[in-house]
Amino acid sequence: MDNARIMECNNLTNRSLRAAVDVGGTFTDVTLSNPETGELVSVKTLTTPNDRAEGVLTGIAEVLQAAGETEDRIREVVHGSTTGTNALIERKGARVGLLTTAGFRDVLEIGRIQRPMSGLYDVNVDRPLPLVPRYLCLEAMERMTADGTVLKPLEEKTVRAAAEKFSAEGVEAVAVAFLFSYLNPLHERRASEILAEILGDIPVTLSSGVAPEYREYERTSTAVMNAYLTPIMNAYLDDLAPRLEKLLGDARLSIIQANGGSTSVDVARDKAITTVNSGPAGGVVAAAFYGRRHNRDKIVSVDMGGTSFDIGLIENGESQVTTEGDFQGLPVKIPIIDLHIIGAGGGSIAWRDTGGAPNVGPFSASSDPGPACYGRGGDQPTVTDANLVLGRLNPDYFNAGNMSLTAEASRAVIGEFAESLGVGVEEAAMGIIKVVNANMIKGIATITIQRGIDVRDFSLFSFGGAGGIHAADLAKELNMTEAIVPPLAGTFSAVGLLVTESRQDYVRALGNVTTESADPTALDLIYRELEVEGVKDLVAQGFDREAIELIRYADLKVKGQTYELSLPLPMSSPFDQKGLASLVEAFGNLYRSRYAFFFEGEPIEIVNLRLAALGHNVPVHLPEGEKMGTDPNTVQKGSRDVYFEAVGFTDTALYDRGNLGVGMTIAGPAIIEEDTSSTLIPPDATAEVTSDLGLIIRFDGSEGSP
Numbered sequence: 001m002d003n004a005r006i007m008e009c010n011n012l013t014n015r016s017l018r019a020a021v022d023v024g025g026t027f028t029d030v031t032l033s034n035p036e037t038g039e040l041v042s043v044k045t046l047t048t049p050n051d052r053a054e055g056v057l058t059g060i061a062e063v064l065q066a067a068g069e070t071e072d073r074i075r076e077v078v079h080g081s082t083t084g085t086n087a088l089i090e091r092k093g094a095r096v097g098l099l100t101t102a103g104f105r106d107v108l109e110i111g112r113i114q115r116p117m118s119g120l121y122d123v124n125v126d127r128p129l130p131l132v133p134r135y136l137c138l139e140a141m142e143r144m145t146a147d148g149t150v151l152k153p154l155e156e157k158t159v160r161a162a163a164e165k166f167s168a169e170g171v172e173a174v175a176v177a178f179l180f181s182y183l184n185p186l187h188e189r190r191a192s193e194i195l196a197e198i199l200g201d202i203p204v205t206l207s208s209g210v211a212p213e214y215r216e217y218e219r220t221s222t223a224v225m226n227a228y229l230t231p232i233m234n235a236y237l238d239d240l241a242p243r244l245e246k247l248l249g250d251a252r253l254s255i256i257q258a259n260g261g262s263t264s265v266d267v268a269r270d271k272a273i274t275t276v277n278s279g280p281a282g283g284v285v286a287a288a289f290y291g292r293r294h295n296r297d298k299i300v301s302v303d304m305g306g307t308s309f310d311i312g313l314i315e316n317g318e319s320q321v322t323t324e325g326d327f328q329g330l331p332v333k334i335p336i337i338d339l340h341i342i343g344a345g346g347g348s349i350a351w352r353d354t355g356g357a358p359n360v361g362p363f364s365a366s367s368d369p370g371p372a373c374y375g376r377g378g379d380q381p382t383v384t385d386a387n388l389v390l391g392r393l394n395p396d397y398f399n400a401g402n403m404s405l406t407a408e409a410s411r412a413v414i415g416e417f418a419e420s421l422g423v424g425v426e427e428a429a430m431g432i433i434k435v436v437n438a439n440m441i442k443g444i445a446t447i448t449i450q451r452g453i454d455v456r457d458f459s460l461f462s463f464g465g466a467g468g469i470h471a472a473d474l475a476k477e478l479n480m481t482e483a484i485v486p487p488l489a490g491t492f493s494a495v496g497l498l499v500t501e502s503r504q505d506y507v508r509a510l511g512n513v514t515t516e517s518a519d520p521t522a523l524d525l526i527y528r529e530l531e532v533e534g535v536k537d538l539v540a541q542g543f544d545r546e547a548i549e550l551i552r553y554a555d556l557k558v559k560g561q562t563y564e565l566s567l568p569l570p571m572s573s574p575f576d577q578k579g580l581a582s583l584v585e586a587f588g589n590l591y592r593s594r595y596a597f598f599f600e601g602e603p604i605e606i607v608n609l610r611l612a613a614l615g616h617n618v619p620v621h622l623p624e625g626e627k628m629g630t631d632p633n634t635v636q637k638g639s640r641d642v643y644f645e646a647v648g649f650t651d652t653a654l655y656d657r658g659n660l661g662v663g664m665t666i667a668g669p670a671i672i673e674e675d676t677s678s679t680l681i682p683p684d685a686t687a688e689v690t691s692d693l694g695l696i697i698r699f700d701g702s703e704g705s706p
Contacts, residue, residue, distance in 0.1 A: 016034070018035070019033075020498045021080065022491070023079075025082070025306055025307025025366050026306020026346065027045065027367065029042065029043075029490070029493060029494040030045070030062070031488070031495050032064065042494065045058050047366075049366065049367065056240065072249060074248050077252070077253050078497045078498060080282050080493070081255060081275050082278075083229075084276040088229070095136075096132050096174065096175060097175070098138070099159065099175070099195075102141050108137065128329040131228045132224055139162070140162060140187075143179065144178065144180035144181065146511075148184035150184070156194055159194045163198035171199075174202060175205045175207070175223040176188050177206075181206070181207055181208040189208075221330055221331045221333075225330060237265055237269060252542065255268040255275055256281065257281070258275070258336040259274065259337060259503055260321065263502060271334075273327075277339055279497075280337075280339050283301060283310060283464075283492065284310075284312030284339065285337070286495050290694070291317060300313060300447075300461065302464075304440070304463075304465070306345045306364065306367065306370075306384075308341050308343060308344070308345050309439075309440050312339050313447050313448065320337065343363065344360065344383075346383050347364040347383070349364065350386070350432045352421075358417075358432070365382050372409040373395070373406050379413060380413060381410075381417045383432060386429040386433055391640055429643070430643065430645050441477055459480065465676060467485065468485045468489050469678055469679070471484075471697060473680075475699075483696075486694045487693040488623075499620050501614040502541060504534055504612075505610065505611070508608065516603065518606055527552050534548070534611055537613065547616045552569040552609070554567065555607040555608040556583070564607045570582045623692055623693055625691060625693040627661055632666045635659040635664075636653050640652060644683060646683075653669070655672045657673065657674035660672070660689045666681060672695065681697060684699055685700065686698055
């Protein structure tokens, strides 16, 4: 072996650490994993809105210092990005032009001719405006038939004319979405070549590349959104990647996707849409991971940070991936973890509407200036200020003592709010907590109760910097069996980024194929083609073949119905007639479980074949606690007055989470503090300490979970 190869091997051996970075609206969470020792070290640093990469670099430097490690030990940085999410929320994406089939330029305006669910009874609610104004929606003369046959060849002069118009209008990205291109992408690909000739390096997104599936509106919306985000994501990665390289050398940078898996920087550049909601997706993956460790297969995961409240649903131990989602009210046709996100976090601002009623959120004080108690210029009451006034937070031990909270500032802004309501300071603070809790309960109901799911059968899994303070109240209000607050709760979403696998999704639309007419051999051949592509892509990302798992899926529907159900193939390859029969049976069972009945013998259509290619990373190990006896009084570190609505201020026991022993049961009222979060145990509840220092909160009279 030559010297260069020896040095490369030594360098790879030395680089064994993995760092996860979750950039939130208020804090950037960083967790460092050492696979050799199983140690996890986490820190929080304030997010830097004007230069988010700066907060990422600061967080990595701080976690290395906390772990006593050096930059040359990091092998990979797994990054959950909010860049795309923020661009959509703030409508600060690129200037996009849309090129579509002649006669269909209004597809974004027409949509599904439906009002949003929230606007069914509220005339003030409307669909969000399209990301492309109508005058930048241009047409090309071409047409494919419904089976992908060329009906009218592409008139290249119409594409050139559109390109000239885009250039004159200063378009920064272009989306191309032709009819039936998911079956035959020939015209889209040629249009892309012509656009490149005239527009140069301006990125072009093809609907057949980012969402090769039927449903014209959703496919077009997905292509447009990807084009809208691509220049923004590329600019962020162009800034972050070289700065990371300067700090960490040749450590690999992986980007988390909305499907809960990571991918390479190159894929993130090309399919920027997949990075939206990536941090929250990692949190749901982490919740499923923790639930499997503790035999909880039904979980509602909630991540309460400084700005948002992210809600996910876990059934049968797995997070739910859907291809029928939306971002900011705009439909997308890519695999994404089923999430519901609302503006409810520690930084959410309390305000009064025109009728004088108190509201909380969705507006947030963010990290700049932040809540009033941060002492950075915030002058509006927030949830964090309310919790501080009520004694739920320790002003001298916030974020591991790296920040001191100013209680006087919180009392001042809450006092002004209380005066406007005509109530006392504590009553106003408790009112803020009750309103934000009600908002969060409504959000949880959206993905559970409103879907016919009995939330009482689920455990509430609460994390994020503010999650532990509100967990018990939420679970009790929803009559749930228990609330679980994991170890490293304040940064558990970053832990989730480490738990995720690298994931690439592939889809092949079939057209009009039923289970009666399908040729299993032909379907198996399609799956094998997708598998070759999946293995090739993951090997290029550095995964050994032995670390790659391939999972086949199929989208089926009853012929004539509108929507399909996606399910994994119940039998492994090769896909044959027996496998097809098993797929039909599995579809019937799933259909029956969703809709309570299924007509046997109905013709079933196979809409799409899907493949998920997973690259398995090194397993993550959570901390293990020690058995120190069951009496928590031996580790109580003090007490302070905490306000509870029913009894007012009450002397409340304080504990340091790191000092708790496995098997201890802590009776409320109590507060358990740790470096990046705190957990409130109300007077009518108890918390059991698990083997990894997780907390399972149950209520007086409840039997709890097995």
